[in-house]
Amino acid sequence: MNKSTKRNIRLLMLLSLTGLIFSCQPKQLADRQNFDKDWKFMLGDDSLAFQAGYEDGSWRKLNVPHDWSIEGEFSADAPSTTEGGALPTGIGWYRKSFRLEKPTSNKNFYIDFDGVFCNSEVWINGHFLGKRPYGYISFRYDLTPYLNYGESENILAVRVDNSAQPASRWYTGSGIYRHVWLVEKNPVHVAHWGTFVTTPEVSETLAKVHLDIQLENTDTQEQEVLVKSSVLDSQGTVLAKAESTLTATNGISSLTQNFELNNPALWSPENPNLYQVKSEVFKEGKLVDEYNTPLGLRWFEFTPDKGFFLNGKPYKLHGVNQHHDLGALGAAVNTRAMERQLEILKEMGVNGIRMAHNPPAPELLHLCDKMGFLVINESFDEWKKTKAKKGYHLYWDEWHKRDLEDMILRDRNHPSIFVWSIGNEIPEQFDTTGIRITRELADIVKSLDTTRPITAALTETDPEKNNLYKSGALDLLSFNYKHEEYLKFPDRYPGECMLASENMSALSSRGHYDFPSDSVRIWPPAYNAPFDGNPDLTASSFDNCIAYWGATHEDTWAVVKNNDFIPGMFIWSGFDYIGEPLPYPYPARSSYLGIIDLCGFPKDVYYMYQSEWTDKTVLHLFPHWNWTEGQTVDLWAYYNNADEVELFVNGVSQGRKSKEKDQFHVMWRVPFHAGSVRAVSYKNGEKVAEQEIHTAGQAAKIELIADRNNIKADGSDLSFITVKVTDKDGNMVPDAANLINFNVDGEGFVAGVDNGYQASTDPFKASYRKAFNGMCLVIVQSTEHAGNIKITASSDGLESNSLTLTSN
Incomplete structure (x- = not known):
């Protein structure tokens, strides 16, 4: 049996076990109480603040999740540096007081x-x-x-x-930025x-299900x-049951249960079917614990020559980092924002996400x-x-085993997770350690x-130089960038399976365009090398x-699309993020x-991706x-579901064009004359789609578009309101930079504002924002009323302009 066959079989055996994984969502039962409300916060340090009798009456009252850094002002002198977002960090204290009724029987509280x-x-x-x-x-x-x-x-x-x-x-945020829970449990x-x-x-x-349970x-x-x-x-229909008796000694005891499901509804990005496992613990006939666990059924495999298969079918990974x-909300977790x-x-066609890098x-x-x-x-x-x-290396020796174990234990039951990554661009790949x-x-x-x-x-793509590969411990080889090297992979790594884990690093600001469009700018051309960027x-x-380490979207996607052995790619990145504002120094901060x-x-x-990754009819001029x-x-046009696109300038045709091989747009080079441009796509000579853009006049009005007009009155739900500056006819003014002021009346407040401009130093927590290239955003959060x-x-x-939301 050759190395390739051994490798493929080993990976198939490994992955055949992962057909069913379940997602352990936060359990909303009486024994798990959300503990986010009514905290007190102080920015600064006081060595006595841990004491129960400490006087905290002057502290700020707030709810968590909370990120104090996002509330600060941008500064070139911020200790986090521009790479970390140019926002303040420091030390903060949180305190919460609460009372508990004396339980009628022994209870544990966590x-x-x-x-x-x-x-x-x-x-x-x-x-402590x-x-x-x-x-x-x-x-x-x-x-x-x-x-x-x-009463105490x-x-x-x-x-x-x-x-x-x-x-x-990158930007981390500061504080209790995720949820807190008080958990009450019986002794078993x-x-x-x-x-x-x-x-x-x-x-x-058929699905055969094996459940391991640890009782404490x-x-x-x-x-x-x-x-x-x-x-x-x-x-809620019961499909299968199992029961077990156990003598639970002090500490941890384990048991296993097995189920069979006929004709299961499989989980996939296109059909994310979820089941639920409900586990109940009884003592002397009385229910003492309940654990509800959603689950999803799927199986997959990576192969060296044909890429990735999901539920037995070839599947291309369309991913982002x-x-x-x-x-504008910072690191503070908000479920609606996510x-x-x-x-x-x-909507873009993404089916995979790499959680970078944590x-x-x-x-x-x-x-x-x-x-x-x-x-x-x-x-x-x-x-x-x-x-x-001052990164994680300071804590590695003491904490890496515990942190990695806790990540796996917490997350191993999510059907969405299909790969564990133990590191990103680790310098040890060049070191025998x-x-x-x-x-x-x-x-x-x-x-x-x-x-x-x-x-x-x-x-490192050279197998002779890569010590992480030499370890023999990686089941899947993931590579960041260097897409031109991917074609060498089958010869360099015979029998191995690969993944393109990080790609592109293409730079852009929404609504800004540098001509000629077919001339690629590498900013900077090398590490810390000078370059002629834009003054703004x-x-x-x-x-x-x-x-300088990246590539264009089209060049990389062409390689991934045309080679079956490449399972897919994960673009850097899906969204802009705070920090790492390459290629510019401060005041660039995202x-x-x-x-x-x-x-x-x-x-x-x-x-472009929507036209390649979805069946939606796309025509974007x-x-x-x-x-x-x-x-x-x-003028560029991205399109799909059509053979060609025709451009009209002020009603005059500029001809029809079709995409060439490994090109994902068509282009016309024309002189500007005020009026309109119109693109029409055709298939078999019949019109498929049409888009028209008009020359905008002077800024005259404000347009407001809410992503949702009805939100929950839970104190955390959000409506994201797009703000556009338009002319009198409703055409967005593409260079508008008007200062927009926001006023909110009723059961809500402004949670954040932004405009997408990476070098804006205006605060995110404000009631105003300048438009950038005609647009900005206001985020409105509900109260509990x-x-x-x-x-x-x-x-x-x-x-x-005004609009009214309803909070229910």
Whole structure:
């Protein structure tokens, strides 16, 4: 048996186990209480603030998730540096008081933090519970021994230290930026992250389901329990049952249960079908714990020659990389904001997301399960060798094993996750220490989950020089950039499977265009090399500006599209993100690398991917039609479901054009004359689609477009309102930069503002914003009271506008 065959069989065996994975969503039962409300916060440090009797009456009152950095002002002198977003960091304290009724029987109380950035230390009633340096990891503490009951208050205190900078290569945010939960349990209960499901067999006709359950008994006495589990469909119909008896000794006890499902509805990005496993624990006939676990059924494989297969069918991965910030909202988790990002990506045709470069919020994974995205879950950007001066390498020796284990245990039951990544662009790939560390990390992952392949994002494509590859511990070889090297992969790595984990790094500013469009600008041409950029710190929205290590979208997609052995690619990046503002220095403070700007407004290349990755009929003509009279202008059109496109300038045809091989647009070069341009696409001579753009006149009005007019009165739901500056006829003015003021009346408030301009130093937390290239964004958040929310936008010299939202 040759190496190729061995490798392929080994990978098939590995992946055959992963047909069924379940998503353990936050359990909304009586024993799990959201603990986000009514915290007190102080920015600064006080060594006595952990004490129960500490006077915190002057502290600010707020709810978490909370990111104090996003509330600050941009500064070239910020300790986080421009690469980290040029926003303040520092030290902050949070305190929360709460009362508990004395339970009628023995109970355990735990506090769960989904994520605190970073270096958190936690106390309850003055008792130190522990610390967690890594800001992206979830963790739990046992409160039980230190609690007061009845009229006596309990004081939870959290110190957050994000003062050591730079801590990262991108914006991290600061504070308790993910959710907090108070968990109440009986002495015998399903342990924290205590279930795991695999499928020894799964197909379109049958799924065999294997459930591992860990029970925790905090009582010193043995407990006889009965565990009943049921598989339910989306309507709640019971499809299969299992039950087991167990003598639970003090500590952790394990049991397994098995089920069979006939003709299962398979999970995929196109049809993200979810089931649910309901596990109940009984003691002496009384229900003492319940654990509800959504699950999805699917199987997949990577092959060396034909790429990726999902549920037995060839499947191209159309992926993006995503950092965790939510634009003007910062790092503070908001489920609706994450859902909106995924909706925009879904419309583009995205079916995969690489979580760059850290474990995400649990809610994001739940959304990926429900909405249908294949996820690469990544643990670290940094091992022992330094990337950020004050980064994770400082904590590696003490914490990497615990952090990696906790990521796998927390996330291994999500059907969306199909690959574990143990690192991104790790310097140890050039060092023999990379062999040992890669093997160690892979062993940690496989001790907890053998159902998914393990990878690491590599920059070194030469197998003789890459020590992570030499370790033999990677099941899947992921490469960042260097798409021209992909064609050499089958010869360099015979029998191995690959993935394009990070691609492009193409630069653009929404609505800005540099001519000629067919001349590619490399900014900078090499590391720290000088270049002639734009005085206004913009980059062209044609696909003609790239970082020196990157490539254009069209060049890379052509290679991936035309080669079956390449399973797909993950674009850097889906959205712009705060920090890493290459190629410009401050006041640039957010990235130029997204297909979608920081507001969530698509840039032009979005429609190229939509024309390639979806069946939607696409015809996107750009740029705008406001130029200097007689100026030579390049007009591009992305299209699909058609054979050719015809361009008309002021009614005069400029001819029909069709895309050439490995070109994903057509172009005309014409002189500008005010009026209109119109594109018409045809298939078999019949018109398919049409788009017309008019020369805009003077700015006259404000247009408001809400993504949702009805939101929940839950104190966190959002409406994202697009603001456009138009002429009197409703044409957006493409260079409008008017200052727009916002006023909100009723049961809502402004949560953030932005315009997508990467070099704006105006604050995100404000009631005003300048338009950038004709547009800006206001985000309105509900209160906890139902009612109407009226938003009014006004600007000197423009006709104001209002809209009313309903909060239910």
